Amino acid sequence: MMGAAERLAEARRKAGYAEAADAIQAFGWKPSTYYGHENGSRGFKADTAKQYAKAYGVSIEWLLYGTGGNTPxxxxxxxxxxxxxxxxxxxxxxxxxxxxxxxxxxxxxxxxxxxxxxxxxxxxxxxxxxxxxxxxxxxxxxxxxxxxxxxxxxxxxxxxxxxxxxxxxxxxxxxxxxxxxxxxxxxxxxxxxxxxxxxxxxxxxxxxxxxxxxxxxxx
The missing domain is CATH 2.10.109.10 (Umud Fragment, subunit A)
Structure with missing residues (x-):
């Protein structure tokens, strides 16, 4: 089962950003923070997830927890x-x-x-x-x-x-x-x-x- 970091990377790729660096440049995020969130070395909370979800066009529920559909x-x-x-x-x-x-x-x-x-x-x-x-x-x-x-x-x-x-x-x-x-x-x-x-x-x-x-x- 994917964790939040893996879902973040998947959302980024599906949004058309082949590399993390591409998204960092596009949205002006701090590189060390974003890389940590995507590789799983640093967790991220709801406020940060909300920014990522908006940028990538996914729901915050899916990004954080994998929910939002019919699968519990x-x-x-x-x-x-x-x-x-x-x-x-x-x-x-x-x-x-x-x-x-x-x-x-x-x-x-x-x-x-x-x-x-x-x-x-x-x-x-x-x-x-x-x-x-x-x-x-x-x-x-x-x-x-x-x-x-x-x-x-x-x-x-x-x-x-x-x-x-x-x-x-x-x-x-x-x-x-x-x-x-x-x-x-x-x-x-x-x-x-x-x-x-x-x-x-x-x-x-x-x-x-x-x-x-x-x-x-x-x-």
């Missing part, structure tokens, strides 16, 4: 969100895309920073009403794969609507597609992988954690 970045606990971003807490717990993973610890370990605009397009929920967790297993392939990250809107727990939900059955978390059951009192718990047959389950046996509104994976 990880922010450690205790740090504020980047400008123009909102944080979704990441919990150290896995939802099984198989037969269920027992919850050992639901610890808040870090955060995902999403563009505020993008997050608002997905949901009106905020802060602790959202959660990000890992997925384990293969029952939801090809839609969701082992070790993917999902974001859950915990305000959406109504199983009358179809969709992907994180549910708790006993002490095990599962991620499954929910459909209409054979009875009014039941729902169909469905895996996208055809190797796993759907299971008609009484609503009273299911504790709904929330609806999946986003998923992503490492590339």
């Amino acid at each position: 970045i990880t922010v450690p606990n205790g740090l504020p969100p980047p400008e123009g971003a909102d944080l979704v807490p990441v919990y150290d717990v896995a939802a099984s895309a198989g037969h269920g993973v027992i919850v050992d610890a639901e610890d808040h370990v870090s955060n995902l920073a999403f563009s505020s605009k993008y997050l608002r397009e997905m949901t009106s929920a905020k802060g602790r009403q959202l959660a990000a967790i890992r997925v384990k297993g293969d029952s939801m392939t090809p839609t969701i794969q082992d070790d993917d990250m999902v974001v859950i809107d915990m305000t959406k727990t109504n199983l009358d609507f179809d969709g992907l939900f994180v549910i708790r059955v006993g002490e095990a978390l599962q991620i499954k597609r929910i459909g209409r059951g054979c009875r009014r009192t039941s729902v169909m718990v469905i895996a996208d992988n055809s190797l796993y047959p759907p299971v008609d389950t009484e609503r009273t046996e299911i504790d709904v954690v929330g609806k999946v509104i986003w998923y992503g994976r490492k590339v």
